Amino acid sequence: MTEAGDEKLRAAFAALGSSDAYDAGATALPCGLYAVGGGERLCGYALTVHLSPGDNLGLQAAATRAQPGDVIVAVGGGEECALVGELLSLRAKVRGAVGIVVDGFARDARALALPVFARGTCPRKPRRQDFLSLGQSVDLLGLRIKPKDLVLADEDGIVLVPRQEARDILARAKAVLADNERTRRAIEQGEDLSWLETALRKAPSASA
Numbered sequence: 001m002t003e004a005g006d007e008k009l010r011a012a013f014a015a016l017g018s019s020d021a022y023d024a025g026a027t028a029l030p031c032g033l034y035a036v037g038g039g040e041r042l043c044g045y046a047l048t049v050h051l052s053p054g055d056n057l058g059l060q061a062a063a064t065r066a067q068p069g070d071v072i073v074a075v076g077g078g079e080e081c082a083l084v085g086e087l088l089s090l091r092a093k094v095r096g097a098v099g100i101v102v103d104g105f106a107r108d109a110r111a112l113a114l115p116v117f118a119r120g121t122c123p124r125k126p127r128r129q130d131f132l133s134l135g136q137s138v139d140l141l142g143l144r145i146k147p148k149d150l151v152l153a154d155e156d157g158i159v160l161v162p163r164q165e166a167r168d169i170l171a172r173a174k175a176v177l178a179d180n181e182r183t184r185r186a187i188e189q190g191e192d193l194s195w196l197e198t199a200l201r202k203a204p205s206a207s208a
Contacts, residue, residue, distance in 0.1 A: 006045070009166055010069050010150065014043035016173055018152050018159045020180075024173035026152065026159040030141045033101060033158060036121055038089060038112030041154045042099025044071035045163075048147050050132040051104070053078025056088070058131025059102070063088050065134070068096030071151045075138045077104025081124040086111040101151060101158065103140055117153050 013021065022028050047070040049058040054077070062072045072092060077083045084100055086108035092100060099115040105122040106112065137146045143160060145151070150161035161169050186192075 007069055009170070010044055012170055013150055013152055013161065013166070013173075014041075016152065016177075018154045018156045020173055020176050021152050021159045021161065021169065023176045025165070025169045026161045027143060029143055029158040029160065031157065032141055033103065033117045033119060033153075035153070035155070036106050036112070036116050036118045037109035039099075039115035042071055042101075042115040042117070043150070043152045044069045044098040046071055046073045046145050046147055046149045046151050047097070048136060048138045048145060049074045049134050050136070050138050051076040051078075051083065052127075052130045052132060054081050054126055055129055055131065056083040056126040057128045058134055059083055059088060059100075060091075060128060061131065061134055063092040063097070064095065066092050066095040066097035070097045072097055072100045072102075073138065073140060073145055073151060074100070074102040074104070075140050076132060077102060077126075079126075080105060080122055081126045082107035082122045083126050084112070084116050084118065086113065089113040089116060099151075099153065101140070101153065115153070117158060 047062055049062045051058045051074055059074050083102050083104040084106040090113040093113040101117045105120055106116050106118040107121055107123050109121050135147050148163045150166055152159050
């Protein structure tokens with residue numbers, strides 16, 4: 001079960017945008033996975049699974065083993081078929097999962113029970129025969145993800161927060177938000193843009 005401290009930390013990150021978390025030191029995944037249904041925001045602890053190509057047996061297993069606050073992170077899907085659908089997403093949700101990130105495709109986009117980030121949608125069914133690992137480190141789009149790392153995804157993209165760095169990154173994120181708020185107020189009140197004029201004069205194109 002998710003401990004109270006873990007849930008408090010997850011909730012704090014869930015209140016951030018992925019861009020704010022990135023500015024504070026989180027790592028951005030390469031572009032390629034997008035919200036396809038069930039919502040456009042998720043934040044939780046990675047429950048990792050390495051699939052066999054075109055086979056979602058590992059995702060079925062992960063859905064039944066999810067704990068409250070988990071985000072299922074699945075890699076290795078390979079073939080063009082739907083690895084996630086309505087019923088699998090519902091199975092994960094009733095166990096407390098808060099989202100799914102899959103390097104593959106999904107279907108039932110309008111009926112997904114929780115936020116799913118995927119390459120896109122496809123109506124074809126997968127096989128259910130095999131998978132490579134569950135609960136071990138995986139590489140998603142070239143980025144290493146360990147079990148219980150924090151995954152935050154929204155309209156801007158997906159970022160990863162290593163579990164051991166989470167509190168430090170959260171502290172920096174609070175400073176980022178405070179700085180953004182000061183800048184926002186300055187813009188509304190008529191800011192000093194002398195820094196911009198100086199930068200424009202120094203830009204190589206200024207002397208071209």
